[in-house]
Amino acid sequence: MSRLPRLLLAAGAACALTLSPAAALAAQPGDITPIYDATDDAPFDLTVAGTFETGVYDEGASEIVQAHGDRLFSVNAAAGSVSVIDMSDPAAMTELFRIAGDGVANSVAIRDDGLGVVALENAEDKTAPGSLLFFDADADEPVLLGEVKVGSLPDMVTVSPDGAYAVVANEGEPADDFSSDPEGSIGVVSLPESLAAPTQDDVRIADFHAFEGVELDDSVRDAFGPILNDELPRSTNWEPEYVTVSGGTAYAALQEANAMAVIDLASATVTDVWGLGFVDRGEVPLDPSDRDPEDAPTINIDTYEGLYGMPMPDGISSYEVGGETYLVTANEGDAREFGDYVEPARVKSLSEDGAGPLCDEFAGYDDDAALGRLEVSTEMGFDDERGCYSELYAYGARSFSIYTTSGELVFDSGSEFEDLTARLSETTDLVFNSGHDNNEAENRSDAKGVEPENLTIGEVDGRAYAFIGFERLSGVVVYDITEPAAPAYVEYINNREFETNLGDEYEELEEAGASAEELAALVNSVGDLGPEGLDFIAADASPTGVPMVVVGNEVTGSTTLYALDGAPVAAPQPTPTPTPTATPEPTTEPTTDPTTDPTETPTERPSEAPSASPEPAPAPDDAGDDELAATGGEVTWGIALFGAALIAAGLLARSRRA
Numbered sequence: 001m002s003r004l005p006r007l008l009l010a011a012g013a014a015c016a017l018t019l020s021p022a023a024a025l026a027a028q029p030g031d032i033t034p035i036y037d038a039t040d041d042a043p044f045d046l047t048v049a050g051t052f053e054t055g056v057y058d059e060g061a062s063e064i065v066q067a068h069g070d071r072l073f074s075v076n077a078a079a080g081s082v083s084v085i086d087m088s089d090p091a092a093m094t095e096l097f098r099i100a101g102d103g104v105a106n107s108v109a110i111r112d113d114g115l116g117v118v119a120l121e122n123a124e125d126k127t128a129p130g131s132l133l134f135f136d137a138d139a140d141e142p143v144l145l146g147e148v149k150v151g152s153l154p155d156m157v158t159v160s161p162d163g164a165y166a167v168v169a170n171e172g173e174p175a176d177d178f179s180s181d182p183e184g185s186i187g188v189v190s191l192p193e194s195l196a197a198p199t200q201d202d203v204r205i206a207d208f209h210a211f212e213g214v215e216l217d218d219s220v221r222d223a224f225g226p227i228l229n230d231e232l233p234r235s236t237n238w239e240p241e242y243v244t245v246s247g248g249t250a251y252a253a254l255q256e257a258n259a260m261a262v263i264d265l266a267s268a269t270v271t272d273v274w275g276l277g278f279v280d281r282g283e284v285p286l287d288p289s290d291r292d293p294e295d296a297p298t299i300n301i302d303t304y305e306g307l308y309g310m311p312m313p314d315g316i317s318s319y320e321v322g323g324e325t326y327l328v329t330a331n332e333g334d335a336r337e338f339g340d341y342v343e344p345a346r347v348k349s350l351s352e353d354g355a356g357p358l359c360d361e362f363a364g365y366d367d368d369a370a371l372g373r374l375e376v377s378t379e380m381g382f383d384d385e386r387g388c389y390s391e392l393y394a395y396g397a398r399s400f401s402i403y404t405t406s407g408e409l410v411f412d413s414g415s416e417f418e419d420l421t422a423r424l425s426e427t428t429d430l431v432f433n434s435g436h437d438n439n440e441a442e443n444r445s446d447a448k449g450v451e452p453e454n455l456t457i458g459e460v461d462g463r464a465y466a467f468i469g470f471e472r473l474s475g476v477v478v479y480d481i482t483e484p485a486a487p488a489y490v491e492y493i494n495n496r497e498f499e500t501n502l503g504d505e506y507e508e509l510e511e512a513g514a515s516a517e518e519l520a521a522l523v524n525s526v527g528d529l530g531p532e533g534l535d536f537i538a539a540d541a542s543p544t545g546v547p548m549v550v551v552g553n554e555v556t557g558s559t560t561l562y563a564l565d566g567a568p569v570a571a572p573q574p575t576p577t578p579t580p581t582a583t584p585e586p587t588t589e590p591t592t593d594p595t596t597d598p599t600e601t602p603t604e605r606p607s608e609a610p611s612a613s614p615e616p617a618p619a620p621d622d623a624g625d626d627e628l629a630a631t632g633g634e635v636t637w638g639i640a641l642f643g644a645a646l647i648a649a650g651l652l653a654r655s656r657r658a
């Protein structure tokens with residue numbers, strides 16, 4: 001169902017695509033043939049419109065991405081800055097300049113009028129207060145407007161839909177050696193109406209002090225592990241990861257706590273904390289082993305009584321249906337590992353690495369072909385009276401979920417991601433549960449599977465769609481979420497090849513003394529690995545008039561634009577003419593610390609537990625033998641071409657399914 005020729009005609013000369021299939025092939029990094037699958041009635045096809053490459057491996061050279069006008073803003077963790085990329089021609093994207101401040105860039109957001117903001121981690125000490133750097137996103141060179149201090153380790157920033165606030169998740173991670181553990185918090189910054197930076201007086205900090213000692217529902221993970229502040233255990237233990245805003249309310253994912261915090265923006269106060277529930281793996285199946293059997297693992301998606309998944313989302317987003325707001329979560333999962341403290345252990349190692357052995361009813365679970373290899377929390381499920389683990393809790397859900405704003409679970413995709421990729425592994429080159437730096441079958445089965453990392457939501461022709469990135473397997477899956485209780489799978493695209501074990505080959509080249517250019521060429525040849533951030537570009541905001549999705553891939557450092565081939569188009573977005581900006585005196589020296597005291601107490605007490613429990617799953621990368629898999633992510637970069645020529649040349653591998 002290729003609609004690209006019709007799209008090009010509808011978009012007119014704006015696309016300026018006169019590439020022949022041969023020219024397109026020459027431009028496509030690594031001659032990648034994307035793996036593509038869609039339902040017969042899919043309303044559009046995702047196609048690769050172009051890729052901006054950096055050639056940087058595993059350093060986060062493209063993470064969080066944001067579109068504005070004919071530009072992309074991509075967080076380049078390798079450089080500690082934000083790359084400003086011209087996407088007016090998606091097939092030939094170029095870097096214009098970079099936005100940098102005194103710190104490490106973690107996130108970027110842009111208001112409609114071009115007021116940009118970068119979340120900066122303190123470069124010397126991540127436990128120290130970070131900052132927000134404001135800039136002019138439409139300027140033809142870096143124009144910095146000012147800076148304000150916020151909380152410790154500002155990890156994600158967003159701008160409220162009305163443009164009145166910048167809201168930042170101050171993650172407050174412990175020091176790597178666990179010598180200190182700052183508070184996690186939410187920064188609420190009132191923004192001026194003009195294109196200018198706020199002052200330090202506009203910064204307020206919403207903390208969790210009022211929730212110390214308050215009864216919470218059972219699915220909220222209370223403070224655990226080393227506690228360095230006995231007076232504020234939850235405040236220092238809870239780590240806000242991601243924020244979404246609807247109306248005058250912000251919602252922050254507390255990933256390791258498996259919870260959602262609700263923040264009133266007007267008062268800058270946390271008003272509620274509710275749990276995300278657990279997935280019962282006695283009902284919702286998963287593939288938990290990379291050794292079933294060893295050296296020749298097979299896909300075995302099955303159920304296990306007594307095993308539960310903790311959703312623990314990373315990226316979250318929100319949308320409205322019928323006047324009600326819904327929260328959508330990408331259920332990645334994450335463990336706490338700092339200093340000598342390591343929370344996860346393999347099921348078969350709980351006797352040595354956890355609090356004790358498995359209870360008798362779990363006989364056989366410690367076999368590698370069953371749950372023996374699966375990483376679970378040592379902090380949960382131990383029965384003190386029996387002296388054994390009577391329940392097991394794995395990281396993540398290998399799914400996405402939809403909740404009401406009061407914490408009721410409306411939908412969870414269960415095992416659909418593993419079912420989909422298992423099917424594609426039989427009909428395409430896709431390698432089931434492979435990692436983002438290798439092509440080893442089932443490499444991630446004992447961890448968190450495909451690892452849903454982040455998502456973006458967009459409206460196309462009156463319907464709402466979620467675009468969800470798989471951090472480990474890579475690729476983007478699309479669901480129609482117009483009906484929150486009944487989302488439907490639409491399509492999946494994976495723009496990577498499954499022949500090169502990038503991690504091993506990169507190391508071999510390095511050891512052989514390869515040049516930087518040779519290393520970059522290898523990275524650029526494998527496609528997109530490790531989707532980290534996504535942003536939807538509506539047709540009327542697109543430089544080509546075609547709706548698109550941009551994805552930042554942290555392992556290959558590549559930023560890829562996908563066109564929604566067949567979706568309704570709009571007149572191409574005109575290229576804005578940059579207007580000279582009077583350079584103000586930057587407020588780089590905040591005069592006062594952020595306000596840290598909550599202005600109100602929470603409304604009564606946290607809400608009740610969700611009435612239904614979602615459907616999550618497992619964790620990290622294979623570190624060889626029985627070593628615990630890594631829990632973090634990775635990255636790289638490049639230049640690409642438009643998917644039109646791929647389809648024209650018949651190069652897009654696809655399947656159709658009702």
